Amino acid sequence: MCFALLVEQVPSFSSNEWYSDLLVEGMEWLDMFPAPARPTQALISLAPPRILEFVRLHSVDVSPPLITILSFDLWSDLLWTASNDKPTFLKLTKFLVTQSREIVEEDDHVSATVDVNIAMKEKFFVDLFGAESNFHAGLVQTNLSIEGVDGEDEGDEEEDKDALPLTEEEKAYHAKILAEGRKEKLRVVADNQRSTVNNYVRNAFLPITPPRWIEAQSRSVGDKLWELYTFNYLAPIHADSYRFLASLTEEEMKKCGEKALTENTDLIKGNYPLTPSMMKLPVVGDFDHTKCCVSASALAVRGFLAPKQQSAMAELKRIWNVGRPYLKCLCVAEGKGDCGRNISWFDHVLWYLLSDLHYLFPEAPSLKARTRAFRVRARSTWRAAMLASVVFTHMRDIMVKMAYNVVVDPSRTTQNILDDPAIMLHKFPWTMAKLILPARYVRSSEKRRKEDASASLAKKTRKSQPSILEFYVPPARDSSAAPTKDASDLVDLGTPASSSITVQEDGQTSACSRPLRRSHEVWDSPGHLSSNPNHCSDVRVVNCAG
Numbered sequence: 088m089c090f091a092l093l094v095e096q097v098p099s100f101s102s103n104e105w106y107s108d109l110l111v112e113g114m115e116w117l118d119m120f121p122a123p124a125r126p127t128q129a130l131i132s133l134a135p136p137r138i139l140e141f142v143r144l145h146s147v148d149v150s151p152p153l154i155t156i157l158s159f160d161l162w163s164d165l166l167w168t169a170s171n172d173k174p175t176f177l178k179l180t181k182f183l184v185t186q187s188r189e190i191v192e193e194d195d196h197v198s199a200t201v202d203v204n205i206a207m208k209e210k211f212f213v214d215l216f217g218a219e220s221n222f223h224a225g226l227v228q229t230n231l232s233i234e235g236v237d238g239e240d241e242g243d244e245e246e247d248k249d250a251l252p253l254t255e256e257e258k259a260y261h262a263k264i265l266a267e268g269r270k271e272k273l274r275v276v277a278d279n280q281r282s283t284v285n286n287y288v289r290n291a292f293l294p295i296t297p298p299r300w301i302e303a304q305s306r307s308v309g310d311k312l313w314e315l316y317t318f319n320y321l322a323p324i325h326a327d328s329y330r331f332l333a334s335l336t337e338e339e340m341k342k343c344g345e346k347a348l349t350e351n352t353d354l355i356k357g358n359y360p361l362t363p364s365m366m367k368l369p370v371v372g373d374f375d376h377t378k379c380c381v382s383a384s385a386l387a388v389r390g391f392l393a394p395k396q397q398s399a400m401a402e403l404k405r406i407w408n409v410g411r412p413y414l415k416c417l418c419v420a421e422g423k424g425d426c427g428r429n430i431s432w433f434d435h436v437l438w439y440l441l442s443d444l445h446y447l448f449p450e451a452p453s454l455k456a457r458t459r460a461f462r463v464r465a466r467s468t469w470r471a472a473m474l475a476s477v478v479f480t481h482m483r484d485i486m487v488k489m490a491y492n493v494v495v496d497p498s499r500t501t502q503n504i505l506d507d508p509a510i511m512l513h514k515f516p517w518t519m520a521k522l523i524l525p526a527r528y529v530r531s532s533e534k535r536r537k538e539d540a541s542a543s544l545a546k547k548t549r550k551s552q553p554s555i556l557e558f559y560v561p562p563a564r565d566s567s568a569a570p571t572k573d574a575s576d577l578v579d580l581g582t583p584a585s586s587s588i589t590v591q592e593d594g595q596t597s598a599c600s601r602p603l604r605r606s607h608e609v610w611d612s613p614g615h616l617s618s619n620p621n622h623c624s625d626v627r628v629v630n631c632a633g
């Protein structure tokens with residue numbers, strides 16, 4: 088089973104990495120641009136002509152070209168709203184056209200600073216848990232603040248202003264030069280840090296990078312996301328994308344939100360048997376040589392109980408995956424003996440399969456046919472797996488929010504790890520708070536945390552650090568015109584305004600009444616996540632200020 092299937096319909100690619108299937112007559116313009124990730128191209132194969140024309144109009148001779156901005160999640164939102172929610176579709180298209188430059192800037196900033204930023208946040212947890220990690224021990228807090236750079240630049244600008252008046256065109260050019268300088272400086276600082284620390288084992292664990300960054304890395308690892316620094320990273324597929332792929336109902340989406348909060352990891356059973364022979368899950372060893380290629384896979388969900396006497400570092404790597412669906416071979420169940428091979432996260436497998444649908448459907452005549460066949464499978468025999476994935480995306484959102492809060496304000500306890508105590512009444516947030524701030528580690532390091540808190544406060548007071556976040560918030564829907572958004576259902580269960588899974592904020596009457604917006608929160612002081620009131624809270628944030 089470990090050899091590739093040899094069939095006639097092998098996909099081919101252009102020099103820009105586009106599926107040749109997509110470059111049909113009238114679509115050749117795509118090849119003027121670098122191709123997006125292959126799963127994203129699979130979605131493009133489903134796009135109706137009017138959406139493709141919209142994207143073409145805003146890509147050819149446009150800067151930045153829209154086609155280079157559209158991620159997997161954005162395409163799935165475009166496709167879903169185009170057929171299910173016209174008003175939101177219009178808002179989404181407007182958002183994309185007006186915010187494209189900001190999206191690009193945000194991406195650039197993330198890619199320049201993500202390594203150092205994540206590593207420093209990890210170091211916080213390593214210290215908190217008293218875990219052993221040579222990599223993190225070798226890290227030094229680097230002030231990645233752009234403000235220092237800005238400070239110099241602003242001085243420059245002042246001087247220029249005094250010296251000579253500039254035309255608008257000249258000002259724009261000057262601003263561009265300054266922005267490039269800032270970007271370059273960040274890159275150099277990040278590179279310096281990287282070369283220092285790579286002498287050690289990476290020991291990465293904290294899964295808080297924005298999904299867009301993960302998607303951008305996809306090709307570099309052959310779409311095998313498990314080969315990134317940490318396999319804790321979740322595939323860049325948000326809850327609404329699962330809904331699109333598997334045609335999930337509002338009722339199901341709501342149920343997923345409830346299950347996440349109540350820590351209910353039982354699979355949602357539907358009309359399709361969950362037996363391995365019926366589900367036809369892939370043999371992971373066929374495309375990941377470290378995995379089993381002897382027997383088929385079964386779906387399961389990672390439990391919450393830790394193995395006994397586990398090291399602190401192992402615990403730090405484990406806690407982010409509780410509740411996460413995975414595939415495990417059936418060797419033992421089928422009496423073939425224990426092959427000793429490890430599990431695979433289902434979302435990683437799904438992302439890989441979306442990048443190579445030929446593996447699943449070797450005889451399908453085109454990319455479009457393969458993608459359509461995939462959706463049929465996603466909404467039938469794999470429906471339970473898709474639903475379990477939605478549940479986990481909600482859980483992960485809560486985890487990430489907690490991790491941010493603790494790093495920004497080390498004085499947080501399990502009681503106030505989220506700003507709204509109401510959400511802590513639910514089982515999962517409470518469990519997770521105890522995993523992130525476990526009493527056995529935290530008590531012993533309480534003193535250190537207090538010291539860190541005051542040091543952090545002093546630092547933050549000196550400089551308000553800019554932060555980077557995943558700018559895009561899935562479109563809220565008009566409640567009168569469309570079914571309720573799943574995240575709003577979670578609001579009903581008592582999610583705090585600042586929580587990861589909420590789209591509702593103070594001063595907003597309804598999550599459904601707002602236009603699309605870019606979430607733009609800045610951590611301006613420890614413990615306070617300030618938000619632009621016009622923007623949604625969104626968990627997919629990353630503070631790139633270190």
Ligand SMILES: [Zn+2]
Pocket residue numbers: 379380381382416417418419425426427428
């Ligand atoms: Zn096996």
